[in-house]
Amino acid sequence: MTDERDIGGPRQPLLQVRNLLKHFPLKGKGLPFASARSAVRAVDGVNFDILKGETLGVVGESGCGKSTTARVLMQLIQQDSGELVFDGETVGSRALPLRQFRRQTQMVFQDSYSSLNPRMTIEDSIAFAPTVHGVTSREANTRARDLLARVGLQPERFAGRYPHELSGGQRQRVNIARALALEPRLVILDEAVSALDKSVEAQVLNLLLDLKQEFGLTYLFISHDLNVVRFISDRVLVMYLGQVVEIGSSDQVFDQPKHPYTRALLKSMPSMDPLQRTMEAPLAGDPPNPINPPSGCRFHTRCAYAQPVCRQRTPMFANDDSGHGVACLRYEADTASLFASEVSYA
């Protein structure tokens, strides 16, 4: 499938995220000049690429910065520093103004209800974005009806309805149709199926796979559900406290996880085999406070492998030849010898 919007060719990543940083400053309590220096370090130096045509899954505990990353990628909130390069062009540069970037990147939110205007028919909700970009309203409505049919909602029955008249699954289909109305190349799915029943979730996931094929889409799929991420993703990125700790193909991350956090996360998936039942939670406690993250490796407070060096040295993120990347001192040449060869988890 050739796309005349494809500038960089198939080897150019669709979106490169470079040193993305977003801190939310904590307001000093009431006093305007009591400048509090502390901040929630929601996204703290994130780097990754989204390749053309892939589905990149993002996993991590709640509060690890997944959703903030998504909102910064959508430019709904401005990053403090770092840049986004979309198909070779920096977002916000003259070559790719924000408005043009937004045509090509759309988002599906978790809450299917609050992401639809309750006073608009779903047809109008879907048709809104195209009209913003100069499509006549007649054409936009035709497109909206085509998309409704494409996501499995008969336009003649559903077009004139309001969001409260639909079920959660139907509403999320509408949200998907709305995201596709601008014919984007990248769709960010922020916990898009998390609020749905399991049976409906499967239907929507299959719909997403079909749509990806049909429209040549690239997905960034954010979820806390590891099974779903494994099902849909080509590559997986693991986040912990605002940083990327591991990235690799779905098989690499799920079958040969490197980072202790990833291992613990996978261990926390309930096993189908009663003999393999997890008796103890592999990860104890809540993640540390992102206001004052731990020094050195941020995971050392909960890590079974942790050595004194982990407290002092910040691990560097490094990719191996197969594109499996990890940020852990166990894999750094000069510190690897400090660790015991293997620790059994739980």
Added chain:
Amino acid sequence: MPATIAVVSINPPTHKRSRGHWANVAARIVRNPLAMIATLILLTLIFIAVFAPWIMPTDPFATSMFTRLKPIGTPAHFFGTDELGRDMLSRLILGGRLSLFMGITPVLTAFVIGSGLGILAGYAGGFINTIIMRTIDVLYAFPSVLLAIALSGALGAGIVNALTSLTIVFIPQIARIAESVTTQVRRSDYVDAARASGANAFTIVRAHVLGNVLGPIFVYSTSLISVSMILASGLSFLGLGVKPPEPEWGLMLNTLRTAIYSQPWVAALPGAFIFITSISFNMLSDGLRSAMEVKQ
């Protein structure tokens, strides 16, 4: 012999637009007896006010020294007469014009200005919000009666000045509601989705914000109409609003206060009308609120 298979075609119901939000609100309010009674009373009062010159039985300005302070039920003066012998019924009918006008106009004007300011502050947020809302807080800090009297006193007596000062009293109250509702809508995912589509702030406010905030602001404003009527009556009572001999319920209450011991029922009539009108506006406002609050 091959069996015939009956083919039943099931036609999906043809495209039907669902009832919109306001149609639903209307349907619910019609089923609310209190709100309907209030609406009926208000429509009657408005009808009487509009057609007052044709309805009132006698000249409301004609004085007579021989028929002063007649009680209710006097022949030819159904509601009695006031301290100058003027027919109370005619004066109440004509007075409703000014009283309703002074109740509704300031609220309507303040609705337009206050909503504008509040929506701007709520949607823009940050610095613009601080400037608008802190300025408004200065006015908000005064008790509304005091502010209305002070402004009217400073501007001078007269209907236009009274309307102006009442409008200024209501703008901060409406703007605060508008700001808080808009801030909520501003944070919703559908506004984020609209921003992600590349729409500018003006388009988003027009398409997504107005429809969701004007309802609650309007309901709040209707509850202010009764306050406005009472404040307007108060201003007239103090001689800062309508000037005699023009009939207006608040002013009539003032001039009849001397007759409170001789003809208490007649003296209380304008007050009763103010009471009925303002309670009707409040009941309608309550009805609107509950009709709109239903979780869809």
